[in-house]
Amino acid sequence: MKKIVSAAGLAALGAVGLHAAAGDGLSRIESSKPWSIKANLRGFYDDNILTLPSAVGSSPDSFGFELSPSLNYNLVKEQTLLNAGYQYTLRWFDDRDPDNSDHNHSFNLGINHDINQNLSLSLTDQFVIAQEPEVIDPTGATRFRALRADSDALRNSANLSLTAQLSDTLSLVGGYKNDLINYDADGDGSFSALLDRVEHRLSANLRTQLRPATSALVGYQYRIVDYTSDDLLQPGGSPSDVRNSDSHYVYAGIDHAFSPELSTSLRAGAQFTTYDNANVADDSTVSPYIDANLSYAYAKGSNLSVGLRHERNQTDIPYFLQTLILDQETTSIYASLTHQLTAKLTANLVGMYAMSSFGDSLPGSPSDDYLSLGANLAYTINQYLQAETGYNFDDLSSDLGRSFDRNRVYIGLKASY
Numbered sequence: 001m002k003k004i005v006s007a008a009g010l011a012a013l014g015a016v017g018l019h020a021a022a023g024d025g026l027s028r029i030e031s032s033k034p035w036s037i038k039a040n041l042r043g044f045y046d047d048n049i050l051t052l053p054s055a056v057g058s059s060p061d062s063f064g065f066e067l068s069p070s071l072n073y074n075l076v077k078e079q080t081l082l083n084a085g086y087q088y089t090l091r092w093f094d095d096r097d098p099d100n101s102d103h104n105h106s107f108n109l110g111i112n113h114d115i116n117q118n119l120s121l122s123l124t125d126q127f128v129i130a131q132e133p134e135v136i137d138p139t140g141a142t143r144f145r146a147l148r149a150d151s152d153a154l155r156n157s158a159n160l161s162l163t164a165q166l167s168d169t170l171s172l173v174g175g176y177k178n179d180l181i182n183y184d185a186d187g188d189g190s191f192s193a194l195l196d197r198v199e200h201r202l203s204a205n206l207r208t209q210l211r212p213a214t215s216a217l218v219g220y221q222y223r224i225v226d227y228t229s230d231d232l233l234q235p236g237g238s239p240s241d242v243r244n245s246d247s248h249y250v251y252a253g254i255d256h257a258f259s260p261e262l263s264t265s266l267r268a269g270a271q272f273t274t275y276d277n278a279n280v281a282d283d284s285t286v287s288p289y290i291d292a293n294l295s296y297a298y299a300k301g302s303n304l305s306v307g308l309r310h311e312r313n314q315t316d317i318p319y320f321l322q323t324l325i326l327d328q329e330t331t332s333i334y335a336s337l338t339h340q341l342t343a344k345l346t347a348n349l350v351g352m353y354a355m356s357s358f359g360d361s362l363p364g365s366p367s368d369d370y371l372s373l374g375a376n377l378a379y380t381i382n383q384y385l386q387a388e389t390g391y392n393f394d395d396l397s398s399d400l401g402r403s404f405d406r407n408r409v410y411i412g413l414k415a416s417y
Helices: 002-016 028-032 191-195
Strands: 035-046 062-076 080-093 101-116 119-130 153-165 170-183 197-211 214-227 245-257 262-274 284-299 302-313 328-340 345-357 367-382 385-398 404-416
Touching: 170 191, 262 302, 284 328
Parallel strands: none
Antiparallel strands: 035 062, 035 404, 062 080, 080 101, 101 119, 119 153, 153 170, 170 197, 197 214, 214 245, 245 262, 262 284, 284 302, 302 328, 328 345, 345 367, 367 385, 385 404
8 A cells, every 4th residue: 555655646746746745645735635726826037938049030038927727636545546637727928929828738647556465557647738849748859949839739648557576576567658749730841740659668677676775677668659740841851750760678777775865776778779661771770778866855855866867769850951860869967956945945956958969970960958957946835825936947059050048037826725
């Protein structure tokens, strides 16, 4: 039962945003009743509302406000935890023509069930409708976008995993993940032509408990990327499915808890990718696969998390100097710090630096370097109300002529019940 509450509590946390957690993985409000309601109201200033490249010229800026209510429901049983949530976000810009508002919807579902003492099942699903490409595709494909999308797009991410305890020290985890991404704006060279796709990922991990605080594993993943648009990557260019790919991942890993407050995780191996539809001399590639993180809860209400990830992912850039780009290889370094300054005042800092390359075979070996920083200060007025202010900075340095920077500041209130 403890395993279920902990895992599903993290799913609930991701569904409705960051908040203080009680000992069972749910927030204090969420653990006191099966449902909770939240609402955020922010006023903001954005100096590059279109994430317009610097080479294009001066970028439009705007003041605005954001309203984001959400509803979350948790059902806790002896062997099962169900979490369901919905969040609506209205973002209104005072100076954006012709459409000055965005309407985003996010639906979340999570089920964790202990079938018996040795077998457990986990299912999560998130369905999102949004306008910002980084919300639709946060894994990297549009993180380095040239322009924001000017129409709705949707993403559905489903994840199923089954854990079997084979012995006191040996367990097997099998999983299937499905991602569907679809942009409304179509036509040759559109976001739909570049990024509409279905991804399938099958995985199997064999884990052994070496010591009470240390476990090791070996793993395998098979990933299929299937582009679904009927449009061309650009007028007169190739069809979108020329970038279809199959990937095999093989890796080993270790998890270790140095103490109850300090733990680390490492996965390292190789990714073997084949492009069956690409009419190129070399239709396969081998690249490193790394996923590492460290978490340290150094004081009550304060924690630090750092990590590194290296993997191939999709891109919204189809060509460079008439050479086809199939995908990109990205190394991301990230960190998050939450520090409780006083009983009522909490500071949060997040940062990410990503280096993305598009292949040594391309002329000049072009790359993107992306930096994202965020700072937030929250003051707890009472158990239901919190005031906050923050700043976000994004900077893309690109060899592809789409460099930009973006500054956003906000101030607002959070209400929970």
